[in-house]
Amino acid sequence: MLFERIISEGLAHYSYLIGEGVGALVIDPRRDCAVYEEVASKHGYRIEHILETHRNEDYVIGSVELASRTGAEIWHADPQLAYKYGQSVKDGQTWKIGRFKIQAIHSPGHTPGSMSYLLFDRGGEPWVIFTGDALFAGDVGRVDLPGVERTEEMAGLLFDTLFNKLLPLGDDVIVCPGHGAGSVCGASIADKPWTTIGLEKRLNPKLQFTDRDEFVLQTAQILERPPYFRQMEILNIEGAPLLGALPVPIPLSPGDFDDAIEGLHVLDTRMELGFSTAHVPGALSIWLEGLPGFAGWFLHHERPIFLVNETDDSTLAVRYLVRLGFDELAGVLSGGMLAWHTAGMRSASVETVTVHELCRLLDRGEKVTILDVRGEEEIDSAGRIAGAVHIHITQLPYSLDEVPKKERVFIFCGSGLRSMIAASILKMEGLAEPVVILGGLSGWSSTVCPVQIREE
Amino acid sequence: MLFERIISEGLAHYSYLIGEGVGALVIDPRRDCAVYEEVASKHGYRIEHILETHRNEDYVIGSVELASRTGAEIWHADPQLAYKYGQSVKDGQTWKIGRFKIQAIHSPGHTPGSMSYLLFDRGGEPWVIFTGDALFAGDVGRVDLPGVERTEEMAGLLFDTLFNKLLPLGDDVIVCPGHGAGSVCGASIADKPWTTIGLEKRLNPKLQFTDRDEFVLQTAQILERPPYFRQMEILNIEGAPLLGALPVPIPLSPGDFDDAIEGLHVLDTRMELGFSTAHVPGALSIWLEGLPGFAGWFLHHERPIFLVNETDDSTLAVRYLVRLGFDELAGVLSGGMLAWHTAGMRSASVETVTVHELCRLLDRGEKVTILDVRGEEEIDSAGRIAGAVHIHITQLPYSLDEVPKKERVFIFCGSGLRSMIAASILKMEGLAEPVVILGGLSGWSSTVCPVQIREE
Amino acid sequence: MLFERIISEGLAHYSYLIGEGVGALVIDPRRDCAVYEEVASKHGYRIEHILETHRNEDYVIGSVELASRTGAEIWHADPQLAYKYGQSVKDGQTWKIGRFKIQAIHSPGHTPGSMSYLLFDRGGEPWVIFTGDALFAGDVGRVDLPGVERTEEMAGLLFDTLFNKLLPLGDDVIVCPGHGAGSVCGASIADKPWTTIGLEKRLNPKLQFTDRDEFVLQTAQILERPPYFRQMEILNIEGAPLLGALPVPIPLSPGDFDDAIEGLHVLDTRMELGFSTAHVPGALSIWLEGLPGFAGWFLHHERPIFLVNETDDSTLAVRYLVRLGFDELAGVLSGGMLAWHTAGMRSASVETVTVHELCRLLDRGEKVTILDVRGEEEIDSAGRIAGAVHIHITQLPYSLDEVPKKERVFIFCGSGLRSMIAASILKMEGLAEPVVILGGLSGWSSTVCPVQIREE
């Protein structure tokens, strides 16, 4: 048999390819979907069905693309939506893949029409439950996406799903969720790639609230909602445009690049250190591995994107961006910043300090203005910084008037990477001269500084 | 700079990717064209121009596909044709790629509007001539394709091209042709991947005829014309359908395969030995590496193709077939012949003999009926077989009534591979029981047999 | 974190690479061990420890090779043995990998000193148990290897291990065994790549015997013991020779190949159909994917091996062979059988029949002599063939005088692949003219034949 988890890094998206005999199915495929077809056909499996656990909102589902290549049938969860393609799953519906049976279990909570899929082994015994965004390792799905006003209702539905449908499947059943650690779909998913019903029952903090009201109280949180979710929802209902092969942005000389970018996105995917020294003026900094998590907050789907990379190979950046529906990858700076500089083009920079330097400043009693762009969860767990202005990085574009009007603003995040996003946004807006703290709060915490910057 | 020859095996098709600065161009791209884009973009080059040396007839040109991905401009030779896309090249037209200049030289003969392209080095000196199908290592292009009645006219034009335009470029200029050894576009191209004007002037047998009339006499040959050439010509004028990603034939179980193939093509790409023991009844045998050269003779473009391969990986077979415009790859036998047999399906076989066994038969004075499917050139060089019926493998479908009506017909080719194609055709037609001679005439010639089968 | 299962196909050997923070460990590495180092270093992990679950007998453990490349420490189970390298594990010993703890659990049964390793999650909770050859999905380890006379003793120890140590870990703990389906180390391992204690407790047939005596009765079986096990045991105690890079057999022309092979092994890794039509006289047939399971039965470690492959790429064959300690890969036939035949060399063949042809023979009342080379388990499950001589393929070299002295012997296995091994051995020995039944008993069972060949 074939049992493959295909992981999309960054999104921490888990999709699955299951095959038996000659038949195979895919659960929640990603958009750059050649991988499923290649693995399946290399082993002689035919992809017959594509099962969706819910109308995804954090990425473009690859169902249309994969179906166009394989002839597989698309099965939608959330049948209440007006899909323009595919068919709707019914609760309890079953499919056969070789000698395997897989069955849909309506499991609302994350969305009203979420489906889990229970895979039975050859002997007909429950074996693996694909839970989509209902149940993760160490967390449960967020319940605020169907609408702020329905959050408590959805939390209640999720309780019923978990306690009446999923947990009763048995401690020994393996849980295969739709996301791993790092996803925006669960606040605190554990870095535990394989888990079971029993492990979750025992260790998942959310499953310790066995009283429905208490569970609702604890899980009915309103979380941030990236602006690109809206676009994903539309694409996933209407069907995303077919890619065929992955787009390749056109390499441009510094001069052509400079001519082309006026008013459009310049996205610099290098690490924070290189960006600090020099970047194309007006560029947005998001380091490569940060694209899946942050590009959706700061880029506009209708605006062409021009890339500046560490090397001339844009492949990974392109994958990350098309998974979020950013298909208009109009160009890339050929030769990168070295070419930019040898062509005599102007570049901008962002000031940085190490935690040791910052410590010396504070130690000398200097007043520094601190902007903390971490999220609430991090602040709760790692501590609030005394006197800092706190604006979560994702909210920065909407909270620019809260940014201190000082000349220099020292920016803290966990490591310095998101601080550089923030700095690039402040520079773009012509606001305060940002200073990125290298190593961020992790670095600060690892070091001995006489000055205590965290609140008690 | 970038100077890459991309070889399409089997077709022995040479295409070229040349880059300087940030710009690049491709000469005669193949249809599965991701390779050009990947190499170029990995090094930061932008493909700006696609130059065609002539309206190709032996493969689907990748210009449309590559242009759709890169935005490059398509430049056609043979401007007399009514292309539905791209622009026509003018004699003497030049392009700049970084600091390089490349210039079109009208070089008729293979086709009326063939173009060669002369690449100048950074100093402006003639450096490399891309000759398309005008001049090969050891041969010149065939001149019969524009029409049997124009063969002598075209031969004369080719003489003028060669002796008045190409050879005068200088002995030291490097020649980069459109094909290497093994192509159907030149009868006897040398296995010499790099050559020069001077080497060709000195060693190319066709260039020894310095008298125009003598040259015409020697080169105005009518060669075989595969039936698929017609389809290639249409596709290359109208623009082939976009592939996007390469098609992947659907893996089918033996039962589903058997149900699906009725009346359609079953193409078995395994070597002759496996086909001999067992194959799906009705299958056409063309070994994998023989597809580029032979699929075009025996398959119909409008008829779906079902594959039987040695392994479950069809990738190479698919590449070979789409290069010839065979896009309807409807399915592949999952698990191959082993699955076929373990499913209890019926299979057919083809008898074989080694040259030693044949020798014993002849030695005993047995009368054997021999069908020789080699081409005229091979017969000329390696010898005619006494008493054999000669039908070139490519003509077999049209010459079935010349096949001896004996029970057993021993088939000779060079190695046994083409004999197996012939055998599979005879079996399909229900004609004489074919016997494939393993090793073919090469094997026969290497061995000591008291019986002389070749004519003096 | 890093949690990778590396599968060695054919052996169905599972090894594991676990990393946290900057540290990593490998459990039961294979000999061609570059994969562990590459995956680990690509993600910035340092392999610090190599844990062995037992002194392996079915393959060459890669500990020495991997340690020589990474500086990792080697930890042996079965501390009663006189290892020439590494250190011995103590029951209860723990290691730290980043924030993970892993603990040795003495789990005798398969061998006296087998160790399981319990991985705790970051919170210190039992999470995954690496069971080596103590517990598989659907089966338990064989207990006859420490010595026929100790089989019942070991079965008792295994009972204690399973019921007193492993099962009590909890239904929700994930089980990661040393082998998957297809291994020779467990008679009937399920094709179930992921399982849990609870699933095994519920579904593993061997774990239904909860009475110690009954368990011993059921599991104290004497199974076949491949002759190469002895060599593996020596190599794994003394430390196998370092490979550095994988060996590459020298490509030889047909003439050189023929000169070189006298008295040495010729191993033909092609499928049964190609071998049937023609092979180098004296060649042993083992199809490529059959090498891990069968090469150890029929090849001698001290005798150089010459390969005949379907293609010129020997890489996979070489991997399979060095994993079994066959390092003397002296040459490979360049160009394969096609080159052999075009060079005019002599080849041999093996007769085949389809099940339909055999059926016709039987239907006509012909007496056919049948040799059945399947194993006892298969015979038990799929049925005994009336009147057949039964010699398991692995025992054939030692049971040649039981082979019927008839002219034609029809050989049955499950599919035809092992029948071809048998046929090649009979040919080598100059015994009865073998006839391989294509599709074997699977094919026979799928087809309607009026003749019943199975016993009631």
Next chain:
Amino acid sequence: MLFERIISEGLAHYSYLIGEGVGALVIDPRRDCAVYEEVASKHGYRIEHILETHRNEDYVIGSVELASRTGAEIWHADPQLAYKYGQSVKDGQTWKIGRFKIQAIHSPGHTPGSMSYLLFDRGGEPWVIFTGDALFAGDVGRVDLPGVERTEEMAGLLFDTLFNKLLPLGDDVIVCPGHGAGSVCGASIADKPWTTIGLEKRLNPKLQFTDRDEFVLQTAQILERPPYFRQMEILNIEGAPLLGALPVPIPLSPGDFDDAIEGLHVLDTRMELGFSTAHVPGALSIWLEGLPGFAGWFLHHERPIFLVNETDDSTLAVRYLVRLGFDELAGVLSGGMLAWHTAGMRSASVETVTVHELCRLLDRGEKVTILDVRGEEEIDSAGRIAGAVHIHITQLPYSLDEVPKKERVFIFCGSGLRSMIAASILKMEGLAEPVVILGGLSGWSSTVCPVQIREE
């Protein structure tokens, strides 16, 4: 046939793999030599001979490594040296590879015993000349390596080699040299991957001096000699240690890295921009693609090297370093500078300016101290900078007391990359506070600055 040029980037080293029939040979293999074996064996070729054009001094020749894997015979040029392995070539000696003949031509000049190899085509005609370091595209080999005192003698020998032996081979013969553009073995090799005798005769500036004395005058230059050449010469005479597989440096946590590096090499392979913002104090900056050209000048073979890379993948850095004999790759910083900072470690920085900023400084009339680390050739072609101190980057370690004792020293090279090497060396030595000029003289030249910094 097989005709492959294998290029080692950075060194711009060209090696060749030529095969015909079943036989193959390699000319001047590099040390990470798996590529030759893989390509040859994949096509069924056996590497029978390894031909060296001279005792190489700029890289470790892979002859021993390749011979140990393939059994090929090693043939040395420069037979006057006391090799500890292999055999010496005789002038005129020939080898057969299938139907090809290749012949040694004694071609002294670069070294006393340099050999060129003339490949004849199947018809026995001169076809390709492998010239090693005697003749390049656009240049000839340097003649100062056998000893400063013998430079004129060697220049004379080279004249004889070129004009009496190589050029007479014929304009149409293809020239395959040992290096392409960018090598340290020829001062101004053209970026022209394929060339001919005729093209060189016509265009190579050095071949325009047809008078022996004039030629000697023009070519008998003393060039820089990297200190590692001495080590290469020893290794290539004694035989370099066998690598087996490529070494993989051990990933270390920031703490372990910091503990380990005391007194040893820290080599930072990132681009200049990232290094500028932050690096491990004491690190030497050489960007990845600069390693082949510069590592040999600044690293000591006996001192272990610790790497800091842009990503966790060290593969390319390792290849570049082992080609120069730097095998002691003791560790790599896991997680790179981000991990360093989040662990709260101290980092250092280097100031940079853009050419625009420098221009403003100069425009304001500020006195800036400029250090120019370009080579003489570049200065000759691109212009001398008025008032600058000139120390070629390669001489910097030996000329530290010439570095201006100013607080800030602005460093110019062509692009900024070598300036960063210089800056890292100045920082290591605790000398003047360096300021790297981004874009270097290329950037300066592309821009409009009212201040003229070049001398007339």
